[in-house]
Amino acid sequence: MICKIEKQSGTAFTLKKGQQLKVIDPMGEQVSDMVLFNAQDPREKLSSGKTLDFQEKILIGKGDFLWSNRCNKMMEILEDTNGRNDFLLAPCSPETFEIMYGNNDYHPSCFENLSKNLKKFEIEPDDIPTAFNIFMNVQWDQDGNLSVEPPLSKAGDYLLFEAKMDLLIGITACSAEDSNNGSFKPIHYEIL
């Protein structure tokens, strides 16, 4: 069954070890932020630094693993039809819009959508790690300057993950104009 994450929103759910999760960009040019926690002990969680360490690259895709702060494999990426996913930038938050875009009004954000949905699993906002940015098109130059470009994902592009431990998962349809070329779109997912 395909589940729908409405634009500028998020969800959280459990995934058992061995289950597969398909994350789909149904319309193209949309980003999804994903965070992972060990369902048995949520102090073990997704680590950007450990994943870059063990995979020895910035772009994480097919054949790679997502690693925890305790150096365990949390997910394997079995398929990736787009190829541009990374850990560089944090989930957009109210402060992203305030500090980077001078927007002091309310703006939905991935951080809020992760916090709100993970609350039922007793995950506090402070516990949310740097997310895995699915379909996010961050470009860099040799000097390390970063820019966020429109996603390269086409309608129907997807990543297929397999859980390597029992997981709590938080996931969003990104709320930031910069990440999805100014259009707010849903993200779909399927548990297999």
Added chain:
Amino acid sequence: MICKIEKQSGTAFTLKKGQQLKVIDPMGEQVSDMVLFNAQDPREKLSSGKTLDFQEKILIGKGDFLWSNRCNKMMEILEDTNGRNDFLLAPCSPETFEIMYGNNDYHPSCFENLSKNLKKFEIEPDDIPTAFNIFMNVQWDQDGNLSVEPPLSKAGDYLLFEAKMDLLIGITACSAEDSNNGSFKPIHYEIL
């Protein structure tokens, strides 16, 4: 007074808002991993994702700030004579040597040296974030492949930080052969 962090070791101390910290590579080609916590509430801590977000670059140096998971400025970098510091890879840990180098024997590591020294401030190993890698020479290509090269730092190179809040600081002289060109050296620091 210049304080010395012996090779393959670490230390932890407090720094008051407005105080300055100088981190020095006394011999050249050595790396130092640094983590920061809000001294009043250590659940607020250094964030790689937020720092890359707000500074919009991978290399963090003079004029840049180190940001927290709550989007506050923790440190300002007032001076940086080397220019190559980043947040890409996690502090080396026992698992780094086991998984990446097939070394199953005991090996000192930055993670152990941070954990051990931060214990007195009730910081648990699970709470240690991806560190700021001072003097670390991580190179990347356009495809995002990463390699760790010998540091470019020369004897006497330093970074000068100013605390923007009361801080708990954990800092090391790196224990990994790959980070410091196979030589284990001290790191010096000075609180001004």
